[in-house]
Amino acid sequence: MTVTEHYRNLHRIPELAGNEFETAAYIEAELAKLGYAPVRVAGRGVYADLIAHPAAKWLLFRADTDALAVEERSAAPVCSGPPGVMHACGHDSHCAMLLSAAEALRGAKLSHNIRFLFQPSEETTEGAAEVIAAGTVPEGICAAFAMHVWPDIEKGKTASRPGVMMASSDIFRIRLRGKSAHCARAAEGADALRTAVDIAAALPGIRESAQDPRTVLFLGSLHGGKSHNVVCETAELFGTLRTFSGEDREALKARLSLAAEQAADRHKTEAEILWDMGCPMVQNDERLISALQSQGVEILTTEATLAGEDFSRYGAFAPALLLWLGIGAVPPLHSPGFYVPEDALPAGVELWQRIARTDWSWLYA
Numbered sequence: 001m002t003v004t005e006h007y008r009n010l011h012r013i014p015e016l017a018g019n020e021f022e023t024a025a026y027i028e029a030e031l032a033k034l035g036y037a038p039v040r041v042a043g044r045g046v047y048a049d050l051i052a053h054p055a056a057k058w059l060l061f062r063a064d065t066d067a068l069a070v071e072e073r074s075a076a077p078v079c080s081g082p083p084g085v086m087h088a089c090g091h092d093s094h095c096a097m098l099l100s101a102a103e104a105l106r107g108a109k110l111s112h113n114i115r116f117l118f119q120p121s122e123e124t125t126e127g128a129a130e131v132i133a134a135g136t137v138p139e140g141i142c143a144a145f146a147m148h149v150w151p152d153i154e155k156g157k158t159a160s161r162p163g164v165m166m167a168s169s170d171i172f173r174i175r176l177r178g179k180s181a182h183c184a185r186a187a188e189g190a191d192a193l194r195t196a197v198d199i200a201a202a203l204p205g206i207r208e209s210a211q212d213p214r215t216v217l218f219l220g221s222l223h224g225g226k227s228h229n230v231v232c233e234t235a236e237l238f239g240t241l242r243t244f245s246g247e248d249r250e251a252l253k254a255r256l257s258l259a260a261e262q263a264a265d266r267h268k269t270e271a272e273i274l275w276d277m278g279c280p281m282v283q284n285d286e287r288l289i290s291a292l293q294s295q296g297v298e299i300l301t302t303e304a305t306l307a308g309e310d311f312s313r314y315g316a317f318a319p320a321l322l323l324w325l326g327i328g329a330v331p332p333l334h335s336p337g338f339y340v341p342e343d344a345l346p347a348g349v350e351l352w353q354r355i356a357r358t359d360w361s362w363l364y365a
Contacts, residue, residue: 014067101352153326162286169308189231
């Protein structure tokens with residue numbers, strides 16, 4: 001089956017994070033047709049191994065599988081089947097390209113083993129942790145690679161950067177509890193909404209304390225109160241922190257927690273600060289970029305982005321590299337109009353093969 005056929009088949013069956021069962025079944029079936037022995041992992045993920053030698057070191061090739069809750073209005077040649085769900089981040093193309101690479105590499109004489117990993121739940125930044133906890137990272141791993149389609153880079157070109165490429169991505173939720181009272185006797189209550197407003201007002205100053213001015217501390221939701229004349233008893237703030245350094249990540253977490261506690265003390269309310277530590281920064285190993293360039297792979301240098309990617313978690317096990325595959329001037333990622341031009345797909349398949357055929361023995365010599 002061609003990479004375009006895989007892309008169209010997967011584009012028709014988008015599934016949200018946590019529900020990638022049909023996608024996993026499709027990938028399992030296609031890998032089995034190619035002679036692989038696919039393994040289901042964490043319920044919705046799949047991997048298959050290409051064994052060069054039982055004692056050889058391992059490369060990990062990762063593609064993500066989940067879609068987004070977006071109603072499609074794109075120029076793609078086929079449309080999403082389920083209403084309100086679409087592959088607005090290109091994960092269908094990632095899986096298609098990796099499946100086709102697995103087909104092309106069958107029987108190749110390689111110096112290392114390859115694990116083709118199709119990981120669920122990237123959009124929630126939970127999938128990598130799930131499959132890692134399930135034992136998916138092979139012993140003897142020497143490098144991990146991932147590819148992501150990227151608009152506004154020339155179609156078919158590859159881009160990356162050494163060091164930090166994508167920001168850490170964390171979610172905060174601050175729950176406030178006060179005491180209800182009539183507004184005519186407000187002093188008898190404890191106002192959770194005023195507490196929330198104070199915390200929200202403190203966010204710009206906290207963000208400005210970061211060492212890196214690109215840091216984002218963003219409040220996306222503030223809810224509190226049910227009536228125009230009642231002191232608000234409960235309120236909640238919901239937002240995200242994006243940083244390019246571990247120091248800023250920890251410092252701003254601490255400052256936000258302190259600001260919430262101080263605001264609660266002023267208004268005699270209670271504050272509960274909850275952090276969902278989504279994923280660390282994507283940090284690319286410069287040596288992997290140099291090795292590919294020495295083999296004639298052209299890699300453009302791109303700017304770092306405040307978007308997050310849970311591929312970063314594999315970097316705790318081995319040198320890692322995330323590559324962007326240019327798809328030209330198409331609508332933005334996560335938008336209803338996003339699509340992947342099908343003539344960009346063969347370049348991704350070829351790139352996977354170039355990585356697979358590169359000599360990585362120097363990583364463990």
